[in-house]
Amino acid sequence: MLSSHIMAAAPVAAQHASSYLPIALQIVFAIGFVALMIFVSALLGPKRKTNDKLANFTSGITTHGNARQPMAIKYFLIAILFVLFDVEVIFFYPYAVNFKSLSWTGFYEILLFVGLFLIGFVYIIKKRALKWED
Amino acid sequence: MNAIILSAIFGIVMMLSSAFVKNTKAYKSIALVGLILLLLANICETYSHAWLNIPTFDMLEFSRFGLYFNTLAIACTILFSAFSQREIERVGRYIGEYFALIFFVLCGIFILSSYNNLLMLFIGIEIMSIPLYILTGARKENLKSNEASLKYFLMGSFSTGILLMGIALVYGGTGDFALVHHGQDISTSIAGAMNKRMSFLDVAGMILILTGMCFKVSAAPFHFWAPDIYDGSPSVFTSFMATIVKAGAFIAFIRLFAIREEETTILENAIIGVDWKMLFSIIIVATLLFGNITAIFQQSVKRMLAYSSIAQAGFMLFSLLSLNDTAKEGLLLYVVAYSVATIGLFGILAKMKDYTLAGYNGMAKSHPTLAFANAIFLLSLSGIPLTIGFFAKYYMLMAVIQTGGYMWVAIVGVIFAVISVFYYFRVIWSMYFKEGTVELKYPVTKGFKILAVVMALIIILLGAFPQVILNFLYF
Amino acid sequence: MPIQYYIALAVTLFSIGVVGVLIRRNAIIVFMCIELMLNAANLLLVAFSKTHPATSVAPLAGIDGQLFVFFVMVVAAAEVSVGLAIIVMLYRNTHSVDVDFLNRLKN
Numbered sequence: 001m002l003s004s005h006i007m008a009a010a011p012v013a014a015q016h017a018s019s020y021l022p023i024a025l026q027i028v029f030a031i032g033f034v035a036l037m038i039f040v041s042a043l044l045g046p047k048r049k050t051n052d053k054l055a056n057f058t059s060g061i062t063t064h065g066n067a068r069q070p071m072a073i074k075y076f077l078i079a080i081l082f083v084l085f086d087v088e089v090i091f092f093y094p095y096a097v098n099f100k101s102l103s104w105t106g107f108y109e110i111l112l113f114v115g116l117f118l119i120g121f122v123y124i125i126k127k128r129a130l131k132w133e134d
Numbered sequence: 135m136n137a138i139i140l141s142a143i144f145g146i147v148m149m150l151s152s153a154f155v156k157n158t159k160a161y162k163s164i165a166l167v168g169l170i171l172l173l174l175a176n177i178c179e180t181y182s183h184a185w186l187n188i189p190t191f192d193m194l195e196f197s198r199f200g201l202y203f204n205t206l207a208i209a210c211t212i213l214f215s216a217f218s219q220r221e222i223e224r225v226g227r228y229i230g231e232y233f234a235l236i237f238f239v240l241c242g243i244f245i246l247s248s249y250n251n252l253l254m255l256f257i258g259i260e261i262m263s264i265p266l267y268i269l270t271g272a273r274k275e276n277l278k279s280n281e282a283s284l285k286y287f288l289m290g291s292f293s294t295g296i297l298l299m300g301i302a303l304v305y306g307g308t309g310d311f312a313l314v315h316h317g318q319d320i321s322t323s324i325a326g327a328m329n330k331r332m333s334f335l336d337v338a339g340m341i342l343i344l345t346g347m348c349f350k351v352s353a354a355p356f357h358f359w360a361p362d363i364y365d366g367s368p369s370v371f372t373s374f375m376a377t378i379v380k381a382g383a384f385i386a387f388i389r390l391f392a393i394r395e396e397e398t399t400i401l402e403n404a405i406i407g408v409d410w411k412m413l414f415s416i417i418i419v420a421t422l423l424f425g426n427i428t429a430i431f432q433q434s435v436k437r438m439l440a441y442s443s444i445a446q447a448g449f450m451l452f453s454l455l456s457l458n459d460t461a462k463e464g465l466l467l468y469v470v471a472y473s474v475a476t477i478g479l480f481g482i483l484a485k486m487k488d489y490t491l492a493g494y495n496g497m498a499k500s501h502p503t504l505a506f507a508n509a510i511f512l513l514s515l516s517g518i519p520l521t522i523g524f525f526a527k528y529y530m531l532m533a534v535i536q537t538g539g540y541m542w543v544a545i546v547g548v549i550f551a552v553i554s555v556f557y558y559f560r561v562i563w564s565m566y567f568k569e570g571t572v573e574l575k576y577p578v579t580k581g582f583k584i585l586a587v588v589m590a591l592i593i594i595l596l597g598a599f600p601q602v603i604l605n606f607l608y609f
Numbered sequence: 610m611p612i613q614y615y616i617a618l619a620v621t622l623f624s625i626g627v628v629g630v631l632i633r634r635n636a637i638i639v640f641m642c643i644e645l646m647l648n649a650a651n652l653l654l655v656a657f658s659k660t661h662p663a664t665s666v667a668p669l670a671g672i673d674g675q676l677f678v679f680f681v682m683v684v685a686a687a688e689v690s691v692g693l694a695i696i697v698m699l700y701r702n703t704h705s706v707d708v709d710f711l712n713r714l715k716n
């Protein structure tokens with residue numbers, strides 16, 4: 001039924017395609033105007049490049065070191081584990097939708113699923129992957 | 135079902151035992167016991183004792199052929215872990231995890247030998263490949279291994295993306311992921327939709343799936359990743375990847391097209407201008423050409439074996455072209471012949487210091503047993519009569535001839551089989567007729583030698599009586 | 610909207626992903642392009658699931674497409690974790706994630 005609805009809507013949408021023309025024009029003008037302004041101001045504006053001007057302003061204190069400090073590798077490990085455990089929650093959505101109709105069988109199966117997760121979690125703890133200090 | 139569930143459970147057991155068992159010697163024993171139990175469980179299921187029968191809503195279908203393939207795959211894995219156990223222990227510190235990953239790979243292969251739904255195809259392929267990315271990079275401090283791992287990962291997930299897009303398009307064309315519907319109106323399944331006429335979406339999707347699968351089995355023109363990765367990963371895991379895993383990918387490949395041909399006449403009719411068989415023939419010839427010609431120029435034996443595995447994949451693809459009973463039997467024979475020989479060659483190679491051809495010089499003098507086993511393995515790979523490799527190639531060519539109309543592909547196959555003899559015999563030549571000393575990196579134990587000879591004898595015995603393997607398919 | 614629009618969008622995204630994988634040299638960006646390919650397929654699956662509604666013969670039609678997407682997302686997460694681990698391992702050894710830098714195997 002849904003599909004027939006979609007199919008029926010097709011010619012209407014095709015008709016409407018032409019009525020999007022003003023919006024398209026507006027987008028073209030908006031982007032064009034911004035691009036033109038940036039280009040013109042870069043062209044006309046004064047340019048004085050000196051080392052002092054290009055350097056970062058740090059209130060007179062000389063800079064030292066790099067702002068991009070290497071991050072602890074532990075961080076990545078925990079982030080990776082988080083991604084794994086986080087995404088698996090997705091399987092609870094279909095279960096939640098069919099919670100009533102699946103009744104106890106569904107509950108046991110979801111328990112099995114969570115149980116497998118717990119095994120993985122025990123493994124992680126046992127391998128000391130979550131320890132920050134070594 | 136037995137094999138799928140048990141392999142997953144044993145994977146978890148290995149994982150936990152690596153966390154709780156401190157004795158590193160224990161892992162391989164646990165793994166071997168697990169593999170043997172797996173073998174027994176699978177054989178029980180073949181003779182209709184399925185203990186773990188879970189309703190799969192027709193997503194999986196356990197046929198005799200698929201179950202027998204499982205048996206062969208497990209048997210080859212047992213041979214592999216018995217033959218290369220010392221090498222697995224030498225790869226790194228995480229021995230329990232390596233075995234756990236091998237079990238997970240097996241689980242993926244079992245799904246691939248019995249899927250009946252494109253969802254299961256996708257999941258099986260992923261379960262099979264993701265652990266392999268890790269195994270490839272198992273030598274964490276070795277740059278070559280790291281690089282191979284990254285390349286394999288990028289190429290593998292790229293091909294997965296292509297495969298997935300293909301599945302999405304096929305779904306769009308047919309409205310279903312199931313390959314065959316049991317007890318339902320046939321016209322709702324993919325097969326039914328195919329019967330009418332493949333839509334444009336279908337054809338586009340099938341071509342993308344074909345591309346993705348060609349990536350996985352390293353068929354030309356998507357073979358370029360294979361040599362680098364086989365060369366870079368630790369030799370033990372190369373032998374696992376090049377044999378059992380490749381066979382698993384082949385089973386999935388064949389199954390997809392075999393089911394479709396069984397249900398419809400799709401492959402016989404040229405549908406909207408795409409003649410599938412012609413496409414397969416071109417892929418086969420290109421794979422044979424690239425694999426064999428580049429293998430000739432390799433100086434490193436490991437790299438030569440990598441290219442030869444591409445060439446052997448070309449031969450296995452013959453079964454895709456014919457898709458009849460002979461082709462299925464031939465594929466099983468080929469899996470056994472190729473896996474046993476390659477596992478043996480890599481097992482001995484992993485013990486050596488020098489992987490180049492010159493490294494094999496004079497092996498017959500210093501290590502006559504190993505040289506003998508090596509020679510038998512190479513003879514089998516090149517398809518010399520009285521080895522199982524001959525019958526494997528014979529069945530493949532026979533299957534193509536039976537289909538009719540593709541005689542020229544069979545002739546090209548014979549020509550390339552003759553060419554392949556050249557580079558396999560170079561190794562035999564340098565082992566027996568060149569002077570030199572073979573330096574081994576690791577000592578060879580007596581058990582290792584016995585196992586090597588046993589594997590050589592398996593090849594010869596099966597070469598004399600190939601029916602032994604095939605009889606189990608029917609009785 | 611007609612399904613053709615969705616197909617066009619998904620195919621465009623997919624092509625961007627493929628081109629990115631082929632021409633970019635940074636491993637992380639190549640990886641992002643692969644994710645783009647997977648998600649283009651996801652989009653297409655969801656779009657198709659609406660054009661194949663459930664009937665009495667196939668009561669699950671339509672839903673299976675959306676369920677497939679769940680599986681793809683989970684598999685993609687597994688791939689992400691393995692892939693990032695590999696990239697981190699490589700970075701520790703080479704201090705680079707450039708794919709071109711990795712050409713030791715070709716010799």
